Amino acid sequence: MSAPAGIPGARGTEGGEHPDRRAGGPAAPPTPRALARRRRNEALRRFAREYARNRAGLFGLAALLVIGALALAAPLLVDRAELTVTGAPGAAYQPPSAEYPLGTDNFGRSILDLVIWGSRVSLTVGFLATGVSVVLGTLVGMTAGHFSASGGTAGRIMSSVLMRVTDWFLVLPTLVLAVALAAVLPRGTGTIVLAIGLTVWPATARLVRAQTLAVEARPYVERARALGGGHAHVMAWHVLPNVMPVVLAQTTLLVATSIIAESTLAFLGVGDPTQISWGGILEAARNAGAISSGIWWYMVPPGLAIAVVALSFTLCGRALESVINPRLREQR
Amino acid sequence: MTSLLDVRELRVTYRTGGGDVPAVRGVDLALDPGDTLGLAGESGSGKSTVALALLRLLPATADITGAVLLEGEDVLGMRWGRLRAVRWAGASIVFQGAMHSLNPVRRIGDQIAEPMTVHGTVPAKDVPVRVEALLEQVGLPPSRARDYPHQLSGGQRQRVMIAMALACGPRLIVADEATTALDVMIQAQILALLRRLVAEHDIGMLMISHDLSVLAATCDRVAIMYAGRIVEQGPAREVVHEPAHPYAGALSAAFPRIGDPASRLAPRGLPGDPPDPADPPTGCVFRPRCAVAEDVCSTVDPPLWPVDPDERGNSVRQAACVHVGHARPSAGPGDGPASVPPPATAPTEERRP
Numbered sequence: 001m002s003a004p005a006g007i008p009g010a011r012g013t014e015g016g017e018h019p020d021r022r023a024g025g026p027a028a029p030p031t032p033r034a035l036a037r038r039r040r041n042e043a044l045r046r047f048a049r050e051y052a053r054n055r056a057g058l059f060g061l062a063a064l065l066v067i068g069a070l071a072l073a074a075p076l077l078v079d080r081a082e083l084t085v086t087g088a089p090g091a092a093y094q095p096p097s098a099e100y101p102l103g104t105d106n107f108g109r110s111i112l113d114l115v116i117w118g119s120r121v122s123l124t125v126g127f128l129a130t131g132v133s134v135v136l137g138t139l140v141g142m143t144a145g146h147f148s149a150s151g152g153t154a155g156r157i158m159s160s161v162l163m164r165v166t167d168w169f170l171v172l173p174t175l176v177l178a179v180a181l182a183a184v185l186p187r188g189t190g191t192i193v194l195a196i197g198l199t200v201w202p203a204t205a206r207l208v209r210a211q212t213l214a215v216e217a218r219p220y221v222e223r224a225r226a227l228g229g230g231h232a233h234v235m236a237w238h239v240l241p242n243v244m245p246v247v248l249a250q251t252t253l254l255v256a257t258s259i260i261a262e263s264t265l266a267f268l269g270v271g272d273p274t275q276i277s278w279g280g281i282l283e284a285a286r287n288a289g290a291i292s293s294g295i296w297w298y299m300v301p302p303g304l305a306i307a308v309v310a311l312s313f314t315l316c317g318r319a320l321e322s323v324i325n326p327r328l329r330e331q332r
Numbered sequence: 333m334t335s336l337l338d339v340r341e342l343r344v345t346y347r348t349g350g351g352d353v354p355a356v357r358g359v360d361l362a363l364d365p366g367d368t369l370g371l372a373g374e375s376g377s378g379k380s381t382v383a384l385a386l387l388r389l390l391p392a393t394a395d396i397t398g399a400v401l402l403e404g405e406d407v408l409g410m411r412w413g414r415l416r417a418v419r420w421a422g423a424s425i426v427f428q429g430a431m432h433s434l435n436p437v438r439r440i441g442d443q444i445a446e447p448m449t450v451h452g453t454v455p456a457k458d459v460p461v462r463v464e465a466l467l468e469q470v471g472l473p474p475s476r477a478r479d480y481p482h483q484l485s486g487g488q489r490q491r492v493m494i495a496m497a498l499a500c501g502p503r504l505i506v507a508d509e510a511t512t513a514l515d516v517m518i519q520a521q522i523l524a525l526l527r528r529l530v531a532e533h534d535i536g537m538l539m540i541s542h543d544l545s546v547l548a549a550t551c552d553r554v555a556i557m558y559a560g561r562i563v564e565q566g567p568a569r570e571v572v573h574e575p576a577h578p579y580a581g582a583l584s585a586a587f588p589r590i591g592d593p594a595s596r597l598a599p600r601g602l603p604g605d606p607p608d609p610a611d612p613p614t615g616c617v618f619r620p621r622c623a624v625a626e627d628v629c630s631t632v633d634p635p636l637w638p639v640d641p642d643e644r645g646n647s648v649r650q651a652a653c654v655h656v657g658h659a660r661p662s663a664g665p666g667d668g669p670a671s672v673p674p675p676a677t678a679p680t681e682e683r684r685p
Binding site for chain 2: 036152153218219220222223224225226227228229230233237238241242
């Protein structure tokens with residue numbers, strides 16, 4: 001198995017069989033199922049190898065794994081009661097010490113505990129908002145692309161209308177729209193998710209539409225129509241699987257955008273006031289006058305956390321993109 | 333008895349920004365079950381447009397008139413739902429370029445099953461069995477169903493396309509340049525497979541190719557298209573070896589014949605290009621490239637006339653040329669057009685080497 005693995009880009013099937021069989025002695029030829037499983041494993045390994053070549057991507061992945069583990073384990077590491085204003089364990093504005101590695105805030109809460117707990121909201125909102133925007137963007141982009149390629153006159157009109165709506169959302173300042181939405185809708189995490197999801201989808205829609213048009217031009221789509229496949233069949237069976245790689249890479253990049261957007265909204269005070277989030281800590285620090293008082297340990301940790309998470313997702317997204325699209329790899 | 337396929341006065345016009353372009357200008361075709369009809373012509377003669385028009389697969393910019401009767405039912409007048417049902421279940425297509433006609437991210441077996449799932453002709457639990465049977469019919473091991481298209485060779489992919497075409501038990505198969513991208517050995521295998529399947533299932537096949545030798549080897553009858561119109565049709569052997577229309581003659585002479593040194597030493601091509609379909613010449617459209625054109629050709633646009641008619645005036649062969657049959661003007665050039673090559677003395681089972 002290691003022989004073909006050493007050849008980058010080896011197709012696997014032909015390259016893998018012979019050395020393998022010899023190594024295994026005079027064994028019977030492998031069953032088709034075993035062959036298929038081996039091929040799948042090899043494809044996975046090839047993917048991992050290509051990804052591993054990208055150092056930045058590996059760093060991003062490692063950082064994300066650590067942060068994800070911290071967020072999941074937060075209830076074990078942090079006493080929820082100590083995060084309330086009344087249950088704060090320390091005195092206000094204590095600089096970093098052995099007891100409070102990142103100091104305390106104006107209520108005497110440990111900043112480290114706040115940042116760890118804040119990762120839960122930031123990541124949750126980031127993922128959910130990305131999910132909303134990716135689903136919406138993929139749906140709109142694929143519909144628009146499909147009907148402009150193979151719909152009739154009505155289909156082309158619908159596709160145009162969809163794309164004009166997309167353009168309208170694209171030119172609206174994202175932040176302003178999100179603030180407006182978050183201000184109008186009832187306060188809560190769901191509102192933030194919705195506000196971000198509804199504002200960052202247009203880019204995905206444009207991307208997916210372009211990819212859909214490219215796929216629709218392939219002969220197998222014409223074949224699918226010739227064999228009686230309707231619009232739903234062509235989109236679900238032929239276009240979607242071929243659009244997924246692009247959507248996947250876009251998703252990772254969007255998570256970074258969503259997390260920053262969530263922090264921004266929280267910082268501007270339209271977030272969920274009952275939740276602790278990185279943006280919320282920053283807002284509290286600003287309100288408490290931490291900048292002018294030189295209490296850097298109140299501002300820097302949540303800011304750094306946002307930057308590191310956003311950077312990690314971006315690095316992962318870029319690495320994925322370069323694995324999926326070999327042309328990007330050549331240029332590096 | 334209604335024939336399997338009856339195309340009457342089919343006209344297809346593409347509406348473009350620069351005006352209307354007639355691609356097919358009045359084509360009549362008929363096909364019975366168990367019959368194979370070859371449609372030949374150079375690029376741009378409208379043969380693929382005819383194929384796509386049969387199932388209304390042309391883009392919305394194409395304007396189709398005439399009638400396409402599939403087992404007596406007009407395809408052009410069908411409602412959308414009925415049309416979708418007829419696609420593949422009534423008539424299926426073996427596309428050219430099997431490499432690109434298969435979705436790279438779907439397994440072979442799933443793609444062969446695709447028409448069955450779309451049409452619901454086979455209960456879901458029987459689909460795998462049917463897929464295996466289809467693969468065996470086209471000479472592939474059933475275990476290949478789990479492979480992806482890139483794991484197959486070109487010939488194997490074309491076999492998969494044929495299996496897919498057979499999936500819903502259609503009455504008519506349209507093979508659009510089905511063997512064009514394959515090397516001659518594989519081409520011969522695929523043609524033999526198609527011939528066998530047509531005979532076994534008693535289906536009709538319309539085979540489209542620019543390669544006359546392929547059609548001569550496969551089809552009972554051949555129709556030759558030029559500039560959107562059929563210029564000669566009849567039994568394959570006669571049309572290929574003793575063409576009546578000068579264009580058919582030129583097309584036939586363009587292929588070297590095994591065992592005929594004369595054709596090898598003096599290969600004949602056809603000078604000039606096909607006419608601009610948006611602006612065809614007056615009279616006979618072939619006149620500008622025709623070696624035997626006369627004055628009358630610039631005024632008369634000849635319809636299909638019988639060649640060698642019997643006493644009732646019927647003939648199995650027709651050609652659209654003023655020099656043909658009893659339509660020949662008084663000062664005709666001898667017994668047939670001058671560009672016709674001598675009748676082949678070569679073995680009739682010819683194939684391009």
